[in-house]
Amino acid sequence: MTTEIKLPFDKAFVSTFSSAMNEPAWFAALRLKALEQFEQLPMPKTEKTKIEKWNFTQFRQHTVKSQAYSSLADLPEEVKALVDIETSKHNLYIQRNQTPAFLTLSDELKNKGVIFTDIFTAAREHGDLLKKYYMTQAINADEHKLTALHAALVNGGVFVYVPKNVEITEPIQAVFVHDDKEANLFNHVIVVADDNSSLTYVENYISTVEESDTLANILTELVVNTNARVQYGAVDHLAKGMTAYVNRRGVAGRDSEIDWALGSMNEGNTIFENTTNLLGDGSIGDAKMVVVGRGEQTQNFTTKVVHFGKHTQGNILNHGVVKDSATTIFNGIGKIEHGASKADAEQTSRVLMLSEKARGDANPILLIDEDDVMAGHAASVGRVDPVQLYYLMSRGIPQTEAERLVIHGFLAPVVTQLPIEKVKKQLSEVIERKVK
Amino acid sequence: MAGSTLIIKDLHVAIEGKEILKGVNLEIKGGEIHAIMGPNGTGKSTLSSAIMGHPKYEVTSGSITLDGQNVLEMEVDERARAGLFLAMQYPSEINGVTNADFLRSAINARRGEGNEISLMKFIRQMDKQMEFLEMDLDMAQRYLNEGFSGGEKKRNEILQLMMLQPKIAILDEIDSGLDIDALKVVSKGVNQMRSDDFGCLIITHYQRLLNYITPDYVHVMMDGRIVKNGGPELAQRLEAEGYDWIKKELGIEDETVEQEA
Ligand SMILES: Nc1ncnc2c1ncn2[C@@H]1O[C@H](COP(=O)(O)OP(=O)(O)OP(=O)(O)O)[C@@H](O)[C@H]1O
Numbered sequence: 001m002t003t004e005i006k007l008p009f010d011k012a013f014v015s016t017f018s019s020a021m022n023e024p025a026w027f028a029a030l031r032l033k034a035l036e037q038f039e040q041l042p043m044p045k046t047e048k049t050k051i052e053k054w055n056f057t058q059f060r061q062h063t064v065k066s067q068a069y070s071s072l073a074d075l076p077e078e079v080k081a082l083v084d085i086e087t088s089k090h091n092l093y094i095q096r097n098q099t100p101a102f103l104t105l106s107d108e109l110k111n112k113g114v115i116f117t118d119i120f121t122a123a124r125e126h127g128d129l130l131k132k133y134y135m136t137q138a139i140n141a142d143e144h145k146l147t148a149l150h151a152a153l154v155n156g157g158v159f160v161y162v163p164k165n166v167e168i169t170e171p172i173q174a175v176f177v178h179d180d181k182e183a184n185l186f187n188h189v190i191v192v193a194d195d196n197s198s199l200t201y202v203e204n205y206i207s208t209v210e211e212s213d214t215l216a217n218i219l220t221e222l223v224v225n226t227n228a229r230v231q232y233g234a235v236d237h238l239a240k241g242m243t244a245y246v247n248r249r250g251v252a253g254r255d256s257e258i259d260w261a262l263g264s265m266n267e268g269n270t271i272f273e274n275t276t277n278l279l280g281d282g283s284i285g286d287a288k289m290v291v292v293g294r295g296e297q298t299q300n301f302t303t304k305v306v307h308f309g310k311h312t313q314g315n316i317l318n319h320g321v322v323k324d325s326a327t328t329i330f331n332g333i334g335k336i337e338h339g340a341s342k343a344d345a346e347q348t349s350r351v352l353m354l355s356e357k358a359r360g361d362a363n364p365i366l367l368i369d370e371d372d373v374m375a376g377h378a379a380s381v382g383r384v385d386p387v388q389l390y391y392l393m394s395r396g397i398p399q400t401e402a403e404r405l406v407i408h409g410f411l412a413p414v415v416t417q418l419p420i421e422k423v424k425k426q427l428s429e430v431i432e433r434k435v436k
Numbered sequence: 437m438a439g440s441t442l443i444i445k446d447l448h449v450a451i452e453g454k455e456i457l458k459g460v461n462l463e464i465k466g467g468e469i470h471a472i473m474g475p476n477g478t479g480k481s482t483l484s485s486a487i488m489g490h491p492k493y494e495v496t497s498g499s500i501t502l503d504g505q506n507v508l509e510m511e512v513d514e515r516a517r518a519g520l521f522l523a524m525q526y527p528s529e530i531n532g533v534t535n536a537d538f539l540r541s542a543i544n545a546r547r548g549e550g551n552e553i554s555l556m557k558f559i560r561q562m563d564k565q566m567e568f569l570e571m572d573l574d575m576a577q578r579y580l581n582e583g584f585s586g587g588e589k590k591r592n593e594i595l596q597l598m599m600l601q602p603k604i605a606i607l608d609e610i611d612s613g614l615d616i617d618a619l620k621v622v623s624k625g626v627n628q629m630r631s632d633d634f635g636c637l638i639i640t641h642y643q644r645l646l647n648y649i650t651p652d653y654v655h656v657m658m659d660g661r662i663v664k665n666g667g668p669e670l671a672q673r674l675e676a677e678g679y680d681w682i683k684k685e686l687g688i689e690d691e692t693v694e695q696e697a
């Protein structure tokens with residue numbers, strides 16, 4: 001039974017917003033249809049976490065007004081730490097709450113036909129291209145209430161398109177700054193890498209407010225076509241009190257590769273899904289994630305790799321640290337569809353609990369509908385190994401430092417995968433502060 | 437200034453309630469090399485773990501002092517900073533922590549805040565010692581002991597010994613699993629450390645190590661006690677004749693730490 005949820009924003013509101021943004025008709029229609037569907041759709045299923053009492057739908061403001069940054073020198077310190085201010089060779093988008101606040105893309109990439117712009121500009125200027133990929137291939141609006149709500153209320157995001165045969169070596173970077181306590185993020189990132197292209201994309205969600213009782217409903221759609229390769233790095237650090245629904249999903253074409261390196265450092269309750277659909281034969285999906293839970297927060301992470309193509313390879317690696325009375329749940333799902341012969345689905349999920357009241361859970365799930373495949377899983381939930389501490393301390397290292405080394409070491413295999421040095425460093429520092 | 441002195445008196449140690457060491461007495465001074473030999477399961481590693489402060493081993497009575505300080509009251513890291521070192525029979529593997537970062541933390545822990553070693557100086561020292569021990573320099577950036585072969589782990593223990601320069605070191609089966617070249621390298625490392633300021637306790641099953649590192653004293657451990665003391669010739673006799681003659685001489689029937697009734 002679904003109880004009726006009254007949305008704070010109705011059809012008239014959505015239409016008005018859409019025309020104010022000059023959106024093409026198809027985009028407006030998609031919003032309105034999703035708004036209608038919202039009523040009938042169920043909430044997403046979250047294995048091992050009850051979300052009935054979580055608030056994903058009630059909020060005060062749909063958009064807040066923020067100033068753009070006139071130069072990188074105006075960025076708040078937290079954001080400066082993420083970008084290389086020195087160089088002018090940026091491919092960088094910064095969004096402040098809902099406002100596109102800074103954008104640069106090198107001429108070289110522009111000339112090659114690379115598109116990198118905020119989602120509203122993309123809808124206006126690259127409507128046909130966006131329409132082909134927007135909520136059609138990776139995520140559908142009608143999957144459940146939260147995807148529908150997102151589609152109806154999208155209020156920010158970015159579009160990246162890499163044309164056929166274009167290989168980008170410099171990373172493309174996006175920073176979504178949340179510095180207004182009233183800002184709710186319905187942010188949509190859509191990244192398309194066309195045939196034989198390659199891209200490294202890194203994004204940060206960062207709250208500079210301590211606490212906020214707002215919502216984040218964040219979707220990423222990643223489409224990687226034949227023989228293309230995308231490395232996708234992301235670090236989320238949203239404020240305490242923010243309830244987050246985060247869904248990053250990729251579809252991989254023939255002989256393509258998707259590598260995720262994700263750090264979820266949110267301070268509030270979070271439902272996080274990361275899915276890779278290996279559609280094409282010979283495609284590869286590698287999903288790495290680190291998380292830290294602290295305080296009272298509950299976080300539920302589902303990492304899923306679905307094998308449709310033959311000879312597909314999926315690898316999941318999740319490492320989580322939980323302290324205080326936080327709860328962290330990992331669901332690792334390797335799914336092999338009928339016909340995906342010679343597929344290989346591997347996964348490892350580990351949770352390290354740092355306090356008596358911390359709760360961790362790691363559930364490996366293998367769903368296999370094909371005989372000729374390989375699959376493996378490892379899962380563990382435990383505490384810092386006293387024998388490891390003894391070894392480190394026997395060299396003179398004090399206990400707190402020894403614990404710090406073990407914890408950082410535990411998270412390192414994912415942290416080191418982040419493709420931008422500054423983002424890696426910032427993540428290490430966030431981890432440092434959080435696990436202290 | 438002469439070296440340090442480690443004194444162990446009537447040490448009794450239990451693990452999970454079972455008594456393993458039943459009164460060990462031993463004195464190691466700077467400049468001395470001691471060797472402990474003895475059949476499997478007689479308490480040699482237990483002695484080394486108790487000296488270092490392994491959390492599982494409970495000292496039920498007796499004392500351990502280093503230059504008069506009560507070692508048993510110190511935390512593990514304090515024991516290390518006081519000058520003790522244990523090359524472990526089975527070193528831990530630590531994922532995600534590089535060998536270099538670990539060693540630098542260990543050195544800085546000794547030097548104290550504000551007096552950290554400069555990165556350049558550290559790298560120079562580490563490279564120098566690794567070359568001396570004929571180690572692949574890549575090992576510095578590998579995760580600590582992770583995936584190291586048995587021999588590589590032992591060499592890495594000696595690398596730590598040389599970098600940390602303790603006053604008293606215990607080497608628990610540092611020779612086990614080493615090929616002859618590695619054995620020579622490891623011995624070279626220990627001999628390099630030899631000085632009046634360095635005392636060493638070597639636990640081994642084999643005379644061949646003692647051919648390279650000549651001990652001043654040899655002790656035999658059985659049933660949780662040191663049952664015989666001698667010089668280098670004792671090790672040679674053990675190598676040639678085994679332990680039976682000692683058992684006969686002392687009337688010991690079961691040399692291992694007996695199981696509980
Ligand atoms: N962690 C432990 N838990 C249970 N029993 C233990 C533990 N460690 C040692 N023991 C027991 O204590 C006894 C002495 O073990 P110890 O490791 O000290 O022997 P050792 O002389 O070093 O042997 P070896 O030559 O084989 O290394 C053995 O009976 C062993 O099973």
Ligand SMILES: [Mg+2]
Pocket residue numbers: 480481482525608609
């Ligand atoms: Mg032993």
